[in-house]
Amino acid sequence: MSRAEAVEFLVRKSIEFEEPVDLVVRTLATWEDGATAWPHAKYRRLLHKVTGRTAVELGFKNPAHRARPKRPVADAQHQAGAAPLIRRTFVLGTGAALLAAAAPAAHGAAPALTSEHLQALLDAEQRLYAQDRDHGSADLGQQATAALHTAHTWLARGRYSEHLGRQLHIATGMLSVAAGWLALDAGRAADARSLYTEALTSARQADDPGLEAHSFACMSLLAHATGRPREAVSTAQVAQRAAAGLGSPRWLALLALREARGWALQGDRAQAETAIVRAYRLYEKGPRDADPAWLAFFVTAELAGLESLCRADLGQHDRAAAGAEQTVMLFGDGHPRNRSLYTADIALHHAHRPRPDLDAATDAGHRALAHLTAVRSARLLRSLRSVAGTLTPHRGVPCVAEYLDAYRTAVPAA
Numbered sequence: 001m002s003r004a005e006a007v008e009f010l011v012r013k014s015i016e017f018e019e020p021v022d023l024v025v026r027t028l029a030t031w032e033d034g035a036t037a038w039p040h041a042k043y044r045r046l047l048h049k050v051t052g053r054t055a056v057e058l059g060f061k062n063p064a065h066r067a068r069p070k071r072p073v074a075d076a077q078h079q080a081g082a083a084p085l086i087r088r089t090f091v092l093g094t095g096a097a098l099l100a101a102a103a104p105a106a107h108g109a110a111p112a113l114t115s116e117h118l119q120a121l122l123d124a125e126q127r128l129y130a131q132d133r134d135h136g137s138a139d140l141g142q143q144a145t146a147a148l149h150t151a152h153t154w155l156a157r158g159r160y161s162e163h164l165g166r167q168l169h170i171a172t173g174m175l176s177v178a179a180g181w182l183a184l185d186a187g188r189a190a191d192a193r194s195l196y197t198e199a200l201t202s203a204r205q206a207d208d209p210g211l212e213a214h215s216f217a218c219m220s221l222l223a224h225a226t227g228r229p230r231e232a233v234s235t236a237q238v239a240q241r242a243a244a245g246l247g248s249p250r251w252l253a254l255l256a257l258r259e260a261r262g263w264a265l266q267g268d269r270a271q272a273e274t275a276i277v278r279a280y281r282l283y284e285k286g287p288r289d290a291d292p293a294w295l296a297f298f299v300t301a302e303l304a305g306l307e308s309l310c311r312a313d314l315g316q317h318d319r320a321a322a323g324a325e326q327t328v329m330l331f332g333d334g335h336p337r338n339r340s341l342y343t344a345d346i347a348l349h350h351a352h353r354p355r356p357d358l359d360a361a362t363d364a365g366h367r368a369l370a371h372l373t374a375v376r377s378a379r380l381l382r383s384l385r386s387v388a389g390t391l392t393p394h395r396g397v398p399c400v401a402e403y404l405d406a407y408r409t410a411v412p413a414a
Contacts (some may be wrong), residue, residue, distance in 0.1 A: 090310030232262030301330035340371030
């Protein structure tokens with residue numbers, strides 16, 4: 001098999017074994033090239049089931065053997081996949097079987113696809129965003145990968161009209177965008193870039209400016225997250241050009257804020273302010289029928305929150321803290337994941353002020369910790385680690401010491 005064929009085969013097998021994996025060609029290449037000495041347990045279990053060989057027999061080297069005495073029985077059982085599988089407490093619909101359950105079975109070498117298959121892709125995308133919004137992205141990556149693999153299989157092997165094919169490419173691209181967001185939120189920037197590139201390819205295949213604009217907008221967010229501010233600006237500007245004729249001012253407002261964050265990260269206050277003002281003017285034009293469904297997250301609270309992030313990038317931590325507080329207030333009881341993230345941001349903004357407000361920072365920190373019971377997000381955990389790291393130099397202050405104790409108790413359990 002080629003590496004691409006091997007990845008497709010392994011993902012398909014993981015779905016059959018009811019433990020879908022998030023596997024890409026690049027990961028397989030690191031195994032074959034020896035760059036990865038010891039794959040993650042889920043991959044070792046899959047390889048054992050497929051090949052009948054333990055990870056050691058396949059040539060991998062267990063680093064744990066250098067750190068502790070050898071325990072042949074337990075190690076052999078673990079490598080053989082006998083370790084109990086952790087079942088997800090919530091999954092995307094029926095997990096790996098979502099698309100198969102939502103659409104007619106697609107059997108044979110060239111199955112006939114229908115509008116029901118298209119609707120299954122659209123529903124999968126919406127469920128991903130709904131789960132992420134309500135609970136955070138943890139545990140969703142594998143479900144997204146399984147759904148996306150099914151979508152690509154349908155496109156590669158199915159029979160469909162030219163019109164339906166275009167719609168399927170768009171829906172698959174939107175599913176790639178959703179999977180990319182989950183990867184970025186989990187800190188897997190390389191996987192996110194690969195998925196956004198896939199989405200852009202789908203946009204070009206379908207000649208769809210909406211998907212193209214969405215793909216470039218996500219690339220702008222990724223560029224900001226990985227410290228490439230010029231790319232953040234340029235991709236946001238390309239996205240704005242692609243979306244200019246789509247009739248959605250609020251979409252353009254979001255893209256203007258993507259551009260503003262790139263300028264802010266470069267320290268260009270004038271350009272950032274110009275983009276922020278443009279975003280507010282566009283947002284004030286109100287919703288339109290042309291607004292895409294995924295834009296539903298871009299409520300007034302999110303507008304204020306994104307501006308607060310720009311203020312923080314510009315070093316305006318007082319304004320950033322006030323904006324993030326306003327954001328949390330405007331969200332009310334909705335959008336728990338976003339509320340948790342902006343609450344953690346409040347703590348960071350207060351801690352980074354020229355004169356840190358430790359009482360306000362620790363108060364926000366405690367509020368953010370309280371979200372851990374309902375929100376499962378790697379990004380939230382990273383934010384909380386940042387809060388703790390920023391406050392640690394002040395651990396002699398009672399309120400900080402109390403917060404750090406609460407953090408050490410809560411985060412490992414999260």
